[in-house]
Amino acid sequence: MIETINIHKTFGDNHVLKGIDAQLKPGRNNLIIGGSGSGKTTLLKCIVGLHKPEEGEVIYDGENFTQMHFVERVPIRKQIGMLFQSSALFDSMSVQDNIIFPLNLFTTMSKKEKIERANFCLERVNLAGKNKLFPAELSGGMKKRVGIARAISMQPKYLFVDEPNSGLDPKTSILIDELIAEITEEYQTTTVIVTHDMNSVMGIGDHIIFLHNGQKWWEGTNKEIAHTNNKELNDFVFASKFMQAAREKL
Amino acid sequence: MLYSLGRYILLLRLSFKKPEKFSVYWKEVMREMVSIGIGSLGIVAIISVFIGAVATIQTAFQLVSDFIPKAIVGTITRDSTILEFSPTISALVLAGRVGSSIASQIGTMRVTEQIDALEIMGVNAPGYLISPKIIAGVTMIPLLVIISICLGLLGGYIACAASKEVSVAQYVQGLTDGFKTIILQVSMVKALFFGFIITSICAYQGFYTSGGALEVGQSATKGVVFSCIFILFADLVISRIML
Numbered sequence: 001m002i003e004t005i006n007i008h009k010t011f012g013d014n015h016v017l018k019g020i021d022a023q024l025k026p027g028r029n030n031l032i033i034g035g036s037g038s039g040k041t042t043l044l045k046c047i048v049g050l051h052k053p054e055e056g057e058v059i060y061d062g063e064n065f066t067q068m069h070f071v072e073r074v075p076i077r078k079q080i081g082m083l084f085q086s087s088a089l090f091d092s093m094s095v096q097d098n099i100i101f102p103l104n105l106f107t108t109m110s111k112k113e114k115i116e117r118a119n120f121c122l123e124r125v126n127l128a129g130k131n132k133l134f135p136a137e138l139s140g141g142m143k144k145r146v147g148i149a150r151a152i153s154m155q156p157k158y159l160f161v162d163e164p165n166s167g168l169d170p171k172t173s174i175l176i177d178e179l180i181a182e183i184t185e186e187y188q189t190t191t192v193i194v195t196h197d198m199n200s201v202m203g204i205g206d207h208i209i210f211l212h213n214g215q216k217w218w219e220g221t222n223k224e225i226a227h228t229n230n231k232e233l234n235d236f237v238f239a240s241k242f243m244q245a246a247r248e249k250l
Numbered sequence: 251m252l253y254s255l256g257r258y259i260l261l262l263r264l265s266f267k268k269p270e271k272f273s274v275y276w277k278e279v280m281r282e283m284v285s286i287g288i289g290s291l292g293i294v295a296i297i298s299v300f301i302g303a304v305a306t307i308q309t310a311f312q313l314v315s316d317f318i319p320k321a322i323v324g325t326i327t328r329d330s331t332i333l334e335f336s337p338t339i340s341a342l343v344l345a346g347r348v349g350s351s352i353a354s355q356i357g358t359m360r361v362t363e364q365i366d367a368l369e370i371m372g373v374n375a376p377g378y379l380i381s382p383k384i385i386a387g388v389t390m391i392p393l394l395v396i397i398s399i400c401l402g403l404l405g406g407y408i409a410c411a412a413s414k415e416v417s418v419a420q421y422v423q424g425l426t427d428g429f430k431t432i433i434l435q436v437s438m439v440k441a442l443f444f445g446f447i448i449t450s451i452c453a454y455q456g457f458y459t460s461g462g463a464l465e466v467g468q469s470a471t472k473g474v475v476f477s478c479i480f481i482l483f484a485d486l487v488i489s490r491i492m493l
Contacts, residue, residue: 050370077369077370077371088362088363091362091364102373105271105274106270106271106372160370
């Protein structure tokens with residue numbers, strides 16, 4: 001389980017996160033949602049250690065991640081898989097090399113074992129046989145799937161996903177969501193997804209945290225979200241006429 | 251200024267921390283050596299031959315006196331090529347070719363979150379990205395300078411062969427007259443420092459890029475400009491200390 005306690009983060013005069021407390025449990029899709037500038041990505045970056053919060057702590061299964069030095073964090077980082085908004089694949093490496101990159105650095109697996117693992121991960125994301133392609137040769141959806149394959153190559157305990165549906169068509173978005181949900185269930189990972197895609201919220205949101213103006217404004221499940229009276233949340237989730245119509249049928 | 255210097259030193263310190271796996275870093279060093287060394291050979295060869303030829307022609311043009319032996323043209327060309335033209339001009343050209351490539355490569359990795367991806371995995375990103383480039387720079391640039399010296403002197407030879415002002419025999423005699431090994435030592439020390447300056451400054455500029463494509467371009471430009479300034483400054487300091 002990942003726990004955030006009273007996280008504060010500022011950039012200059014901009015107080016982005018104002019005391020976020022959250023518990024992110026394993027085996028669940030924990031969604032962080034909110035409008036643009038609400039602090040979702042900043043919170044995610046504070047959790048994974050890319051940003052250092054001014055105040056507060058991030059606890060990974062009882063270990064205070066915020067207090068650790070870079071070297072002390074490595075054992076936890078080996079258990080983290082992350083899919084970035086831009087996929088962040090290494091341009092100079094093939095798909096296979098991207099996937100086996102963490103295996104090269106942190107395992108003593110033989111070359112054959114690493115290739116087998118890469119093939120397994122690629123099959124898992126329905127990209128079998130695409131080993132030799134380079135990121136420039138992949139579509140947006142394929143890049144996301146390779147990003148997921150790389151993220152799961154080390155069999156992570158914690159999976160972080162930043163805007164998995166951005167730039168994707170609705171069908172591919174759903175495929176990516178389903179894939180993340182399957183991986184979460186299969187490996188019992190603590191999955192944290194930052195999104196503002198309502199299909200994801202309604203489809204895989206086991207646990208949803210709504211951020212508004214840098215504060216945790218609402219917390220619940222996708223079943224509860226349709227029946228809440230929280231004005232800001234309703235304004236965000238049911239902004240479109242389509243979602244308003246869908247709400248009436250729920 | 252002090253902030254940048256401190257950040258630069260801290261980045262260098264991080265770059266030379268113990269690698270996660272030596273074999274992976276070694277592969278990167280080899281890849282960078284090929285990129286910097288083999289990749290720059292063509293441009294270094296072209297400028298060296300021309301500079302050697304031009305240096306010979308211009309020296310011969312300025313030394314038109316019956317009291318000065320013609321062989322001195324070879325000696326002056328040799329010393330100026332070894333001491334100044336080959337290391338400094340090559341370094342300035344390499345700052346453009348290698349330095350801009352390093353800054354833009356690392357800068358692009360920064361803005362496309364590839365460096366964040368490395369850090370998330372637990373990889374020491376400065377170590378993985380910067381140390382192989384610095385090691386490759388300080389080993390390959392001196393080698394390139396040695397090749398540049400040879401080709402520069404060959405350029406002078408060709409210039410002599412093509413003109414009648416100084417004969418090839420006089421030029422070769424000048425090359426071998428009164429050779430002091432110190433000039434070669436100075437040249438190699440310069441090349442070593444220039445290799446470090448180009449790779450480390452450009453890597454620093456790339457590593458702290460923020461924004462998008464425009465900022466990547468700006469980082470590359472800054473990397474090249476600062477490298478050139480520091481190359482010239484180091485050139486002065488090394489010459490003053492060693493000669």
